[in-house]
Amino acid sequence: MKRGNPLRGVLPALGLLLLLADPVRADGRSALPDGPLEIRQAVRLGLQHHPDLLAAQGRVREREARLRSATAGYRPRLYAEGIYRQGRQIGGRDEGKFTDDSEARVVLEQRLYDFGARAAAGRAARARREASEVALFDARQSRILAIRRQFYDVLLADRQVQVWNEAMAVAFVRWDYGKGRRELGDISPVELARLESRFRRFRSNYRSAQYDARLARVRLAHAMGLEDAVPRDLVRPDPDLDRELPSVQELRDRAWRTNPRLIAARQRLEAARADADRREAQRLPRFVGEVVTQRYARQFDFRNEVEAAIRLEAPLYEGGRLGARAEAARAEAQQRRADWLRLRARVEENIYDAHLDVQSWREKRAYARALLQYRKLKTDLARTEYVLELETDLGDSLTEQTRAELKLARAEFGLAMAYDRLDALVGEPLGPNTEKAR
Structure with missing residues (x-):
């Protein structure tokens, strides 16, 4: 029974993505x-220079x-x-001589x-080549x-630095103000020590955030494959987060058809089956045609200068080697099928997990938006209140607003990654661009 090619709907998209990156340069360096x-x-540079893609x-x-x-x-030899x-020599006047x-x-x-x-060997080689092409596509997606x-x-790390910087600044002002009040006897040494320890703690957190x-x-x-170059200033992206989320069953069925790793596993299974067919065929006879032209140092009247023949080659006894190879090939095909089935179940679990992850980050984003507004x-x-010279805590309010902005950024970036993960699972080319159209 002739099987359909599972790559038919995926390879065009794969070809588009392969055009996004230039060939990898030998030195692997890149100018930021x-x-x-x-x-x-960052994505374009990473697709040009990372060693995983080179491999x-x-x-x-x-x-x-x-x-x-x-x-x-398939071609003549x-x-x-x-x-x-x-x-x-036997006979003739030179009898007995060399x-x-x-x-x-x-x-x-x-x-x-x-x-x-031969046909089975070709099928196996083509299937493995297609599997390697899909693996390259998957490596680009992962990168x-x-x-x-x-x-x-x-x-997020930069925003965390900002949070601790503002908290440290507020704590320092309070500690410095507390030292003046302590000289006047308005606060106790214990309270002053508490203000100092609070400042020191925030300063330690600030330093740790800088290191992070x-x-x-x-x-x-390293993710971009750069050598001796570290990115400094980054532009915050504006990913498209208001997307329609298909049902999990629809995404699962699509992933079973188009997930790159599943496709590669199917191609490896086809290659293993073709290898088993090839090993079985090697136990059978084969016909070979040949045309020979030849010259001899000794001349005889009955020797042919040109010959044409059809040769039958049949294995008679080979010590069980061919049978053992055929059995090993069948066992390999069975293992590849088991791998494919396990991967199919894992892809289904990943689809459910990614689908729930998107919904979870949507809820976190909504909460972070409300918190930031508050x-x-x-x-x-x-x-x-500060303008009216009333008792207020403007420093803490600014710090908490920055914390809320960090929480919203974390939710938005988490949602963006959840969408990207879902796209990768269904074989959707990610491409360098992640921002929504403006």
Whole structure:
């Protein structure tokens, strides 16, 4: 029964994504833009220079070479042979003497029929090549996800630095003001010590946040495959978060057809089955046609200078090697099918998890928006009270507003990554651009 090609609907999109990146340069270095780095620029640079993609591209070229090797059996084989031979002659005037009986041959050989062994080898090689192409597509998808995740982490780390910086500033003002009040005897030494410890704690958190921000930039550079270059200023992206979310059943059915890893697993299963067919066919006879032209050092009237023949080659006894290889190939195909079934179940679980993740981040985003709106109103109220010289806590209000902005940013970036993960699971090309159209 002829099977349909599962790559038919995916390879066009794969081709589009492969065009997004330039060939990988040998040195793997990249010049960062002069201005602030945008997320689409980070993705483009990462697709050009990361070693994981270089390795995946190498596997594609390797499988292409193996395909050419496997299909070479369909073409004729032309080769030359030279044999230097000395033999003791029987009969004739030189009887009993060693004479030159060397020969030279040019052979044109073509395999005519082998019960499908060559065709099976070609199917296996083509399936493995297609699997490597899909694996390259999946490696690009994974690289884009990693770059975007690290890009968001840098932005969140910077915002966390801002939160602790504002909290530290407020704590320092209170501690400094407390020292003046302590000189007047308005507060106790215990209260002053509490204000100082609070400032020191916030300062320690601020320093730790600075270190985390530096480390996040290094991780972003590594995700982009950069050497001796660390991104500094980043532009906050504006991802499209108001998207329609299909039903989980629709996404699961689509993923079963278009998930890159599932497609690659199916192609490896097809390759294993084709290998099993090839091993079975090798146990059967084969017919080979050949045309030979030859020259001999010793001349006889009955020797042919040109010959044409059809040769039958049949394995009679090989010590069980061919049977063992066929059995091993069938076992390999069984294992590849088990791998495919396990991966199919895992993809279904991942779809459900990603679908729920999107819904969860939507709720967190709605809460963060409401919290930020509340904090902005509280800050406005605190400013009004400050202007009227009433008792207020404007510093704390500003700090809490910054915390709410951080919470909203974390929710928006988490939702963006959840959507990206869902797109990757269904084989949707992510591409360098993640922002909504303006």
